[in-house]
Amino acid sequence: MALTVSAQAVQQLNSMPSSWQILVFSLFCIATIVQSDTVEHTFNMCFFAIHPTFTSKFQVGTVSIPRICQPGNITVTAVNGRVPGPVIEAKEGDTVAIHVVNDSPYNVTIHWHGVFQRRTPWADGPSMVTQCPIRPGGRYTYRFAVAGQEGTLWWHAHASFMRATVHGALIIRPRQAYPFPAPDGERTVLLGEWWNADAVQLERQAFLAGTSIAPADAYTINGKPGNLYDCRITTNRGISRFEVRRNSTYLLRIINAALNTQFFFKVAGHTFTVVAADASYTTPYHTDVIVLAPGQTVDALMAAADASPAAGSYYMAISTYQSAIPLRPGSFNGNVTTVLVEYAGSTPSHHHHHQPPAMPEVTDTPAAHRFYTGMTALLRAGCRSAVPLAVDTRMFVTVGLGFSACAPAQTSCNRSAPVVAATMNNQSFTLPTAVSLLDARFRNAARGVYTADFPDRPPVAFDYANATGRELLGTALASTGRASTKVRAVKYNATVEVVLQNTALVGRESHPMHLHAFNFFVLAQGFGNYDAAAAEERFNLVNPQERNTVAVPTGGWAVIRFVADNPGMWFMHCHIDAHLSIGLAMAFDVEDGPTPDTVLPPPPRDLPKC
Numbered sequence: 001m002a003l004t005v006s007a008q009a010v011q012q013l014n015s016m017p018s019s020w021q022i023l024v025f026s027l028f029c030i031a032t033i034v035q036s037d038t039v040e041h042t043f044n045m046c047f048f049a050i051h052p053t054f055t056s057k058f059q060v061g062t063v064s065i066p067r068i069c070q071p072g073n074i075t076v077t078a079v080n081g082r083v084p085g086p087v088i089e090a091k092e093g094d095t096v097a098i099h100v101v102n103d104s105p106y107n108v109t110i111h112w113h114g115v116f117q118r119r120t121p122w123a124d125g126p127s128m129v130t131q132c133p134i135r136p137g138g139r140y141t142y143r144f145a146v147a148g149q150e151g152t153l154w155w156h157a158h159a160s161f162m163r164a165t166v167h168g169a170l171i172i173r174p175r176q177a178y179p180f181p182a183p184d185g186e187r188t189v190l191l192g193e194w195w196n197a198d199a200v201q202l203e204r205q206a207f208l209a210g211t212s213i214a215p216a217d218a219y220t221i222n223g224k225p226g227n228l229y230d231c232r233i234t235t236n237r238g239i240s241r242f243e244v245r246r247n248s249t250y251l252l253r254i255i256n257a258a259l260n261t262q263f264f265f266k267v268a269g270h271t272f273t274v275v276a277a278d279a280s281y282t283t284p285y286h287t288d289v290i291v292l293a294p295g296q297t298v299d300a301l302m303a304a305a306d307a308s309p310a311a312g313s314y315y316m317a318i319s320t321y322q323s324a325i326p327l328r329p330g331s332f333n334g335n336v337t338t339v340l341v342e343y344a345g346s347t348p349s350h351h352h353h354h355q356p357p358a359m360p361e362v363t364d365t366p367a368a369h370r371f372y373t374g375m376t377a378l379l380r381a382g383c384r385s386a387v388p389l390a391v392d393t394r395m396f397v398t399v400g401l402g403f404s405a406c407a408p409a410q411t412s413c414n415r416s417a418p419v420v421a422a423t424m425n426n427q428s429f430t431l432p433t434a435v436s437l438l439d440a441r442f443r444n445a446a447r448g449v450y451t452a453d454f455p456d457r458p459p460v461a462f463d464y465a466n467a468t469g470r471e472l473l474g475t476a477l478a479s480t481g482r483a484s485t486k487v488r489a490v491k492y493n494a495t496v497e498v499v500l501q502n503t504a505l506v507g508r509e510s511h512p513m514h515l516h517a518f519n520f521f522v523l524a525q526g527f528g529n530y531d532a533a534a535a536e537e538r539f540n541l542v543n544p545q546e547r548n549t550v551a552v553p554t555g556g557w558a559v560i561r562f563v564a565d566n567p568g569m570w571f572m573h574c575h576i577d578a579h580l581s582i583g584l585a586m587a588f589d590v591e592d593g594p595t596p597d598t599v600l601p602p603p604p605r606d607l608p609k610c
């Protein structure tokens with residue numbers, strides 16, 4: 001029986017006792033049967049507010065923090081004075097209301113990475129895509145529901161490089177049980193990238209000079225570099241500690257919040273069972289190494305078995321995975337970042353004699369690929385995979401770095417040689433400056449803001465995975481990287497398939513491609529040039545992983561599919577900020593549907609003005 005809910009009924013539900021509140025529906029199956037003691041209903045709705053609201057205040061300001069491996073402090077932008085910022089802990093179906101007060105000297109927006117934002121497109125957060133930024137001194141309240149999704153997500157600033165220090169975890173717990181044995185404890189493990197400088201200024205300087213940003217001074221776990229850093233001053237930030245009990249199982253919620261760096265993650269003497277990625281449950285996947293690209297999350301169970309009790313503690317560690325071929329020496333930080341996993345009741349005497357786990361080589365692409373392709377989605381009893389089999393819109397999109405002339409604002413770049421720009425199908429995305437994409441669409445005033453002609457194919461076909469820019473001189477790509485603001489309009493409810501093909505124009509590299517507002521199914525991934533006939537045979541249409549960010553293999557491709565069932569302007573971009581900022585982005589304009597609740601809603605009244 002389908003239930004139609006009127007506003008009045010919602011109000012009644014609001015005042016109902018909690019037995020009613022377990023009438024929660026989820027989108028894990030297209031229509032989930034939900035049971036309580038006496039009633040059984042089928043809900044086809046997305047959400048309505050019968051759950052409590054998680055409320056928090058984000059005071060964005062400046063804070064003075066110790067440098068890493070250098071004396072003294074540095075002033076950075078942070079939420080509530082902390083890096084990482086506060087954790088949002090909600091339950092599936094909750095409404096979240098975050099009051100953001102901008103006391104910083106910069107424009108700010110906050111993005112809720114991985115949240116579906118069904119019917120709340122104005123709350124998504126990317127600056128000039130769905131909103132104008134919150135000006136210094138301004139405020140804005142983000143309101144959205146976390147419905148039909150569970151697991152580990154995160155939030156981050158989505159204006160310039162500010163997310164280096166403005167980010168935190170967003171945890172959505174299930175209403176009922178986890179689809180795996182309940183852990184004895186949970187830990188959030190937030191991986192970050194740190195510069196002994198104001199990242200916003202670093203980005204500005206790099207842009208003006210037409211150069212790339214310097215490698216990070218440190219990689220961090222929960223804000224700390226650990227004690228193995230190759231520097232004299234090891235006491236300035238220190239090491240995080242996790243206390244664990246023997247014979248217990250811990251759910252690690254691992255988030256890669258780094259700007260530009262993929263990581264290998266290990267714990268010496270321990271292995272993991274991955275149970276979710278990007279807040280989508282996976283078939284239990286056993287591994288001793290976890291790999292995360294910027295933007296991705298992994299939920300993994302770690303059994304605390306304490307194999308050699310004399311040790312008392314073990315290093316948890318991250319090291320960088322560099323996908324660039326050839327490797328660019330000096331472009332990354334080679335240190336290993338650590339946390340001490342300490343067994344309760346052990347004596348800490350030996351701690352500093354420990355060895356970190358054997359980390360994969362910095363260039364171990366096979367290890368990364370094994371992990372990225374090894375996971376499948378968890379199919380729950382009675383539910384079939386929701387992979388749509390009929391495709392309405394097909395796109396083939398080249399992704400990578402190319403060249404472009406100096407932008408007018410770039411004062412000191414070398415005008416006799418083009419600078420590096422990043423492109424998708426040869427378009428280098430530029431954000432509008434006067435109104436946001438979503439606002440322009442809402443007002444039917446796209447003219448001068450964006451055009452709806454993002455191409456479905458690159459302008460010329462070439463040997464994508466191998467040809468270099470030099471070899472392509474004289475083709476249409478010689479003037480590659482046209483700065484433009486192009487979106488792809490798609491019909492409401494269309495199934496969209498995108499082949500993401502990495503290029504080698506400047507160098508092969510893995511690009512973690514993130515789509516706002518939707519999870520997509522990753523049907524296949526591979527190296528070299530995409531070959532449709534061969535790839536389609538390998539498509540996983542049974543239980544492909546669902547993600548919001550896919551690390552497209554270096555010099556290779558990935559095929560993703562999603563259902564465009566949420567009207568709005570949704571950004572798709574490389575989650576390496578150094579690439580996003582030079583144009584590796586586009587947006588989907590998902591058109592209105594046929595019913596009143598599938599039409600773009602008007603902006604909230606307090607939405608910041610440009």
Ligand code: C2O
Pocket residue numbers: 111113126156158295514516571573575
């Ligand atoms: Cu987590 Cu548009 O980004």
